[in-house]
Amino acid sequence: MKPNPLAVGLSTGRQAAPFVVFIFGVTGDLTRNKLIPALFSLYLKGSISRFRIVGFARRPWGRKTFQKEAEAMLSGFAEVDPSVRQNFLERLDYISSTFEDEEGYRKIDGQCDGFVNRLYYLSTPPDAYESIIDNLGKLGLSDEKGGYTRIVVEKPFGRDLATARALNAILAAHFREEQIFRIDHYLGKETVQNIMLLRFGNGIFEPIWNNRHIDHIQITVAERIGVGTRANYYEQAGTIRDMVQNHLFQLLSLTTMEPPNDLGPNTIRSEKVKIIRSLRPITHRLVQSHTVRAQYAGGFVDGEQVPGYREENGVNPESRTETYVALKLYLDTWRWAGVPIFVRSGKRLARRLTEISVHFKEPPHQIFHSSHPAMDRNILIMRIQPDEGLTLNLNVKVPGYQADMRPVNMDFAYGSAFGEEVPEAYERLLLDAFVGDSTLYNRRDEIEASWSFITRILQGWERDSTPLPLYLPGSSGPEESRLMIQAEGRRWRKL
């Protein structure tokens, strides 16, 4: 096909070629809260212009009902001209079917309406994945006919190594790896992407980003809320599956990976997977010394009484599901040998906070007198949320005749330096899937490498019948976590 010379260089951002997207489980919250608003926003920005959106779900809706429901999902765009909104809604259609019934899938080709590019978005509970993938494959709907056919799979992507491998095998039976987009919305966050830009877009960090200059790294993903209405899911998952295997490992690999040669999806993902594979395994013998798990107890938050985890609705009163995890990790690489990486994540902690702090070594010979001896080390803090930005903790001279020093912060607030909202993660990720950029999606080997590491810990925990420690809501976590890092001569940053 001859290229269109008028299309060259036109998009200031990226633009998707014409496509049709099928959203399985379209009646769920993800579609309502994220997918439809993100698609509309992309449409308003001109990133998608020729497309159809087809919902696929059990509810006996029709085209008109879906359009009406979708209109309500656009309530955040009240200022947009009604005719623009209508033009978007007219592109919506609906297939009413169970995920098992082949008849529903036979309607898919008819909904493509001349569009050769198609994307299937699995926004269903994971137990429906197998039926959907199998049916798509059996009926030849995973084939590429003159355009692309891609599939986006939402997390959780398995619950251990065996289930992740099984899901990958089902996908691989019908789709090539290039067609599969395993989503982790954390990677769509601007500030997560900014980690790579900070490291590799600035010349000053890379020379000191190694074990000669860095003492240790801390990664924290803390939440203030409890499990709320997600108890059913959480009981099956726990913090290690819900946060560590995916989000936290993404932060870890972006912070520690080697510089990629280019921005190609496979180049970056290959560097990330190398990091996960170089994690020193936490065998059952090391589980006690390298991991801490705990549950939040009942107590008070903002003066209001809140239940403990085991008292939450839908939670087994005998539950051993962790709501807090801390890990001591080592990367067996030339760059990171001997640098401990402490990660922690939990619910009902003192504040909602996601950050990566890089703690540099002390000067080899300190000639100045410190007014804050415990804080002599320079720390670079990458704040992911809230208050996205950077803080570099430096030592400066205290005014006066003495050569005393004290730490001060050099602060850069990413979001508010630019003073406006950054785009929703789903917008970025959906557009990436439409244009075929899988950089911010997980590759098969990446998923399996992380599950391989996590499954060892899970197996170690299974052998351990000691009661789970408790921590107070609004605290920094359990005492055991403090002791774990203290045993290495370090301390957690305050939450």
Place this chain on the structure above:
Amino acid sequence: MKALFSPREVERELQMLQRELSPAEARAALFNLVIFSREGLSNPSEEALAHLLGKRAARIIQIRNCRDSESTMSVTARCFPDSENRGVCFQEINIQNGRDNAGSAPGTWTPLLLRDIPVYFLWYDRLDGNREYIRLVRDQADKFIVDSRWNEKNGERAESVSAVLADELLAERQLVSDLAWKRGLPLRRITASLFDNGAGVENLYAISAVEIQAECENEAHLYGLWLSSRLDWHWLGRTNDPTERGHSVWHALDRTEAPIDVRFDVCEGEAEQSDRNTSVRFVLREGDPITVTGTPGGCADTIVPGREDERQLFLNPRVGELLLDEVDSMRTDRLYIDALTQYSRRHDATGPGGQVS
């Protein structure tokens, strides 16, 4: 001779104003924006700045040419709290440049530029009558931003604007942006989509005329130059009387030396609605024409023979959105340079005006 002001006092006063307006600390300025305007001519910079306020902290220097005998200066600040209640502020210095020309002299305002951050010039004054001044100050700018729609409204025609930009700025490797060019992006995107499959691409080489109805001739001119540069046409210039208002015909030759007319007719409308009246019709050597027509409500209807008629989004970006985009990037659109190069090639051959007989 009395100095117009002391830079030190200006800085002190700005800091004081900012502290009053933003006691919880303000964000550091990200860029300098120097706005050149003239008394008696419209100045839409306020509308543009209103969109930036609260999104980007900046130092704004307004230099307004006026008829007073002496230049004067005043300072002010505007702050808008962000999500952390820190001020995103404009530090504003307003210089009324009198007949003494003390206010516009570079020595007056350049000491007030914040160092080590970009300097953007936003030019709401005539271009052709200011060539000498542009030469004098262009080195101070990291990017020169004009809006040739504004120039047209204030009596400067497409060729004259293009000539100044090509000669004085692009030839000197200065970064240049024309908001009118950027405003045309949605139309260029829709145009590209009309020819975006195999058969469609062939149609590009069968165009015999392009008929544009739009509010702004300068934008139609840029659109024609874009087509010319992308399709490898030889742009010959205007064939009608350059003094004729509301109607233009430019002439080009395609790769086979076949003639192509690019015709423009003005369509009047409310400022906010005008782009909705835009239409472009591609006349082909054979077969039915291809058209795109703006509709009320921010969409456009497209008719391509052999394809189902379509309605696409066709939103008209506001001047503030365009400016925000410009102050976030330190680039000139390569396509814009290519388009202006079409003009300057013609301009080199025929001299300014570029009318062909």
